[in-house]
Amino acid sequence: MSSVSLRDVAALAGVSVGSVSNVLNRPGSVSASVSERVQSAIDSLGYVRNDAARQLRAGQSRCIGLVVLDIGNPFFSDLARGAERRATEEGLTVLLGDTEEDPARERVYIDLFAEQRVFGLLVSPLGGAMNRLRDLKKRGLSTVLVDWQTEGDRFSSVTVDNVAGGYLAVNHLIENGHRRIAFVGGPHSIRQVSDRFTGARNAIAQHPGATLEVIDTESLTVLQGRQAGERISQRKASARPDAIFAANDLLALGVLQAFNLSGRVSVPNDIALIGYDDIDFASTAMVSLSSVRQPSAEIGRTAVELLLRQVAGGAGFEPERIVFQPELVVRDSTSALR
Structure with missing residues (x-):
């Protein structure tokens, strides 16, 4: 050195x-x-x-801690990219922590960033970390919740209306003539999953005769989607749903893979399929995937904006909650019922 x-x-x-x-x-x-x-x-x-010495003198680093559920999900990759670009404009650096949907890893990253006296935290929490975040907030660590919001706490947040997104997806399937709909996703302890499921149920409730089956998954990955798709394809045709709403695009792509590998189910002729997030792979899949779009990069950029305003405002800062509206993107996988 x-x-x-x-x-x-x-x-x-x-x-x-x-x-x-x-x-x-x-x-x-x-x-x-x-x-x-x-x-x-x-x-x-x-x-x-010697940045360590400079941080010691200043009592705070020029780094932002970003904690996400799964960096393997392109939604969070795009979100991180948007946050990093905005942070760079202010001379800040983004440090990434990937919890892999594991509460223990989440606690480790949050505590690590706090020990490093980061400029602030951007967190997409699993839910169990909220008590720790409240404690750190009382100690002066500026925090913005990302892709998550809570009513009772005074945290700034930026998210998408996932209940509205779930409604958009299932209402689209129903309008295309589908009635036996399955929701593939989990765990429901993840707020985004439960909100999207709530939106799906709201759509079902408005259409007599429509039903919603729940097919749980352990995580939001392609592999879990493929396993769910395999189970569905092994059923008799009369016992299968006629449409599937997957809690994210990775699950939907896994379901699509399973159907194609089995050769027993055709999308959309036998089962329509819609995902959530509208990642880049959705439009280039073997059957282009309908999805509910989230402005992922803009969410990351806006989260940094909120953090900057919070740090500048100090103790008198009033929390801000920004909610983006989702957008339905229709492609080949949800063609009208034939």
């Missing part, structure tokens, strides 16, 4: 140590000529900033 100091950089550039600090931390406050001389000296000496 380089032992070059700020004084060495200042001496070579012919400026004060304060000017070097300004170039590194407040570049807009120094002239272009001074900035060029300092940067030339940094490059020549190979200076590397």
Whole structure:
């Protein structure tokens, strides 16, 4: 590790140590000529900033902790990308924690980021971490809930109306003539899953004769979707649903794979299929997948915006709750009942 100091950089550039600090931390406050001389000296000496020492002095880092349910889900990848781009504009860095839908991993990441004295937290919680987040909030750690909202707590949040999204999906299936509908998803302890299921039930309740079967999964992965699809395809044709609403696109793609591999079920001729999130793979699947679109990158960007406003507002900041509306995207997998 380089032992070059700020004084060495200042001496070579012919400026004060304060000017070097300004170039590194407040570049807009120094002239272009001074900035060029300092940067030339940094490059020549190979200076590397001791960020740990700077954070110790400031009492806070320039990093944002982002905790998500599953980075393998393209929805969260896009969300993280949106958050990272907005953070970069403010000279902040995003550190990612993937809980893999595991409460123990969730607690570890939240505590780790708190110990690192991060600038703030963006968390898509499983639910069990809320007490810990409340405690950290009382201690001054700014936190924004992502893809999640809670009524009783004073947390800022940014999410999508998942109840409305579930309603859109199932109402679309019903309008296309389907009546025996299955909901594939789980665990229901995940708020997004339970909200989408609630929306599905709301749509069913408005249409006499329509039914909703629940097919639980252990997680929201392609593999779990494939296993659910295999179980459905093994039934007699008369015992199968005529349409499926999957809690996310990964599950829907797994169901579609299982049907194609079995050769016993055709989408949409035998069973219509709709997912949720509208990830990139949805439009390029072997049968293009209908889905409910969420503005994933915009959710990430907005979460950083809320965090910046919260930090700037301090103790007097009033929490903000931003709810995006979902959008139905219709493709080949939900063609009208034939």
